Amino acid sequence: MRISIIIPTLERPDSLLRCLNSILVQTRLPHEIVIIDDGNLGGLPLEQKIREKDIVGIYYKKRERGVAESRRVGAKLATGDVLFFLEDDVELFPDFIEEVMKVYESPNYARVGGVGGAMATLERPYLKDLVLEIGGYVFLHRSRRPAKVLPSGFDTFDFYYRRFKKGDPYEVDYIAGGIGSFKKNVLEEFEFSNAFQDALGYGHGQDREFGYRVSRKYKLYINPKAKAYHFKGAKIGGEGYRKKGKEFVMSKYVFFKNHLSY
Numbered sequence: 155m156r157i158s159i160i161i162p163t164l165e166r167p168d169s170l171l172r173c174l175n176s177i178l179v180q181t182r183l184p185h186e187i188v189i190i191d192d193g194n195l196g197g198l199p200l201e202q203k204i205r206e207k208d209i210v211g212i213y214y215k216k217r218e219r220g221v222a223e224s225r226r227v228g229a230k231l232a233t234g235d236v237l238f239f240l241e242d243d244v245e246l247f248p249d250f251i252e253e254v255m256k257v258y259e260s261p262n263y264a265r266v267g268g269v270g271g272a273m274a275t276l277e278r279p280y281l282k283d284l285v286l287e288i289g290g291y292v293f294l295h296r297s298r299r300p301a302k303v304l305p306s307g308f309d310t311f312d313f314y315y316r317r318f319k320k321g322d323p324y325e326v327d328y329i330a331g332g333i334g335s336f337k338k339n340v341l342e343e344f345e346f347s348n349a350f351q352d353a354l355g356y357g358h359g360q361d362r363e364f365g366y367r368v369s370r371k372y373k374l375y376i377n378p379k380a381k382a383y384h385f386k387g388a389k390i391g392g393e394g395y396r397k398k399g400k401e402f403v404m405s406k407y408v409f410f411k412n413h414l415s416y
Contacts, residue, residue: 155258157184157251158234158338162224163242165193169385170242174200176382178207182252184238186210188231190224221331222346222360229341237341241332245383247274253380254335257323267372268336268365270329271380303327303366323375328365333382336368344368 159177163170170189177187178200187209189198198204198213205211212231216224229237236258238251250271257269329335346364365374 155236155255156234157182157236157238157255158186158188158232159184159238159240160188160190160225160228160232161240161242162190162221162228163193163195164191164219166242167195167199170195171199172245172385173240173242174204176244176246176248176250178203178209179248180246180251181249182255183207184209184251185234186212186232188212188228189214190228191215192219192224220348222348225346229338232338235338236335237338238335239331241384243385244332245385246333247381250333250380250382253377257375257377258337263323263373263375265373266337266375267340267368268329268334268374269323269380270326270334270374270376271382272376272378273330273333273384274381303362321378323377326365326374326376327369328362329374329376331361331364332384333380334361334365337372340368340372 161170161173174187177184187204189195189212191213195213195215198211201211214227214231216227225239228239236255238254240246254269254271257263258266344364344367346360368374
């Protein structure tokens with residue numbers, strides 16, 4: 155199966171270089187890498203190294219920002235059978251692609267539409283994390299099954315490797331947008347929605363909504379052996395924090411209204 159990797163990016167050149175370098179040392183290399191630029195890269199980073207690995211490099215500059223449109227454009231430009239969607243601030247473990255492809259190519263998993271990985275972390279949970287986790291069970295927005303959509307409209311977002319108790323691929327309702335993949339035919343049938351996008355182009359809950367629609371027809375899996383680090387940007391506070399919180403709540407409302415209310 156031919157593999158395409160699609161990376162939407164916006165003004166994070168150092169993070170993007172780290173992501174690309176982790177792709178170039180994979181035990182199973184992709185056929186092509188597609189960079190969708192909402193910023194000012196000015197061209198394809200590491201172009202020479204990409205060519206030396208016999209990988210096709212595609213650079214596309216968009217005028218208007220928006221991760222949903224970047225993913226749609228990337229899916230149209232990509233020629234692979236399996237399309238990986240990565241965020242520009244992730245670093246893959248060397249066998250990430252190989253472990254994901256094992257699920258697609260195994261006869262043990264039927265009707266596979268998408269496969270994702272798990273975020274690796276060495277952090278230990280703080281007391282406040284444990285309190286929030288207990289509260290999540292009480293108020294019905296947490297479950298022992300990661301990446302499941304609950305009747306309340308909330309989801310069990312825990313994509314961290316420590317949450318997966320078994321090493322085998324795990325069926326889920328959606329896949330984290332930064333370390334996920336889908337078959338090309340799925341992207342021809344389903345599109346990412348703009349309904350969860352803020353003024354800056356960031357899609358709050360967009361990956362969850364897309365994956366949930368796909369999971370109603372195809373099987374989605376996470377292979378916890380496919381691991382990646384996620385290097386998040388600086389924390390925000392004050393008004394920015396409140397704005398993010400409002401957008402988070404509204405994304406939950408839109409999802410519930412569109413998919414779970416009767």
